[in-house]
Amino acid sequence: MARRPGRASWRRSWTGSRTSVRAGRDRRVNRPGDPSRARPPGRPLPQRSPAREATVDEVERSAPSVEEAIEAALAELGATEQEVAVQILQEPRGGFMGVGSQEAVVRVRLRARREEATEEDLEEQAEIAADFVEGLLSRIGLVAEVEQQVDDGTMYLNVVGGESEDDEEDMGLLIGRHGQTLEAVQELTRVVVGHKTGLRCRVIVDVEDYKKRQRARLASRAVEVARRVARTGKEEALDPMNPYERKVVHDAVAGVSGVESSSRGEDPDRRVVIRPRS
Structure with a gap:
């Protein structure tokens, strides 16, 4: 610049x-x-306050792919990949004509650190x-x-x-x-x-206040789409977003009952997909 x-x-x-x-x-x-x-x-x-006893938080998430499951877990923990340890509990499997298929399951744990x-x-x-x-x-x-x-x-x-x-x-x-x-x-x-x-x-x-305005717009849009998905039963994909924007959407969708969200694709075309909760 x-x-x-x-x-x-x-x-x-x-x-x-x-x-x-x-x-x-x-x-x-x-x-x-x-x-x-x-x-x-x-x-x-x-x-700074003296170091306090370390805490460990972890979540398990499932999704069609390992990458999507990890991203959902990171959104839940509010952490980056550098701050967690990832354990793949189950690899995804396509099955035959939908029979015997299974989603990926991961366990993501925050590395030991001081309290908030x-x-x-x-x-x-x-x-x-x-x-x-x-x-x-x-x-x-x-x-x-x-x-x-x-x-x-x-x-x-x-x-x-x-x-x-x-x-x-x-x-x-x-x-x-x-x-x-x-x-x-x-x-x-x-x-x-x-x-x-x-x-x-x-x-x-x-x-x-660019991010504040952006966050409000994204959250409002995500809730609007999530409610429509819950009503129609049809999944919808949003426009490509960066990691910060995707986390805002995941957080907003988590507050709407009957739906769930995951991310698909590769950056810079990675986007959030909202679908009925299975």
């Missing part, structure tokens, strides 16, 4: 940073080339993630504010630009086509936070 030559000169002239609380949100202003962006002396990270992040852990993750995102914005030459927002128990880092056309263009570039650039930023943030804390990253990076 190259910096536009016509805007670089005045952007470099911005100096200083500030942190203020507005309407319950922690707002941090990022300005490229800001030497004071680093945490000031005497402002340590929030202290405490409030102190979440604050630490938000600080680490905010520093990383601010540094990234500075390197690519974008002027934006980074707001920490807690919504329904989830910590969001929302990147907010100005109101000019150039600022709107910058935010569009940061989101990318179908949110692909934003997903890349999220993955980098996840790796940085996980490496520094040893916990699964609970911070979601957003740009001007």
Whole structure:
């Protein structure tokens, strides 16, 4: 994402940073080339709670393929493949004319880890993630504010630009086509936070509430289709989605009785299929 030559000169002239609380949100202003962006002396990270007894969670899921069964289990646990151990209990079998067929069955277990992040852990993750995102914005030459927002128990880092056309263009570039650039930023943030804390990253990076709006639309659409499937008894396939979007759909469908969901295909054409519960 190259910096536009016509805007670089005045952007470099911005100096200083500030942190203020507005309407319950922690707002941090990022300005490229800001030497004071680093945490000031005497402002340590929030202290993490001592390590607690490890917990192990596991689920068993079945689906037409092993891959679909694993994805359904990951959606249930809210985890990534790197955070689990997978045991294949049963391979799928086609049978003859539908007779003797069987679905794949897997057992997916979260690797031993500390309990869910405490409030102190979440604050630490938000600080680490905010520093990383601010540094990234500075390197690519974008002027934006980074707001920490807690919504329904989830910590969001929302990147907010100005109101000019150039600022709107910058935010569009940061989101990318179908949110692909934003997903890349999220993955980098996840790796940085996980490496520094040893916990699964609970911070979601957003740009001007793009993910919040997207999540609401996806969940509403998924529930609408799931109810139609329950009424008609016919399965329906949704448009191709990335892993984050598929998880939103799986979570929404889980709240509708009489139906179930799984994923089919390979990325980038992988999609969620909603069908009557067998």
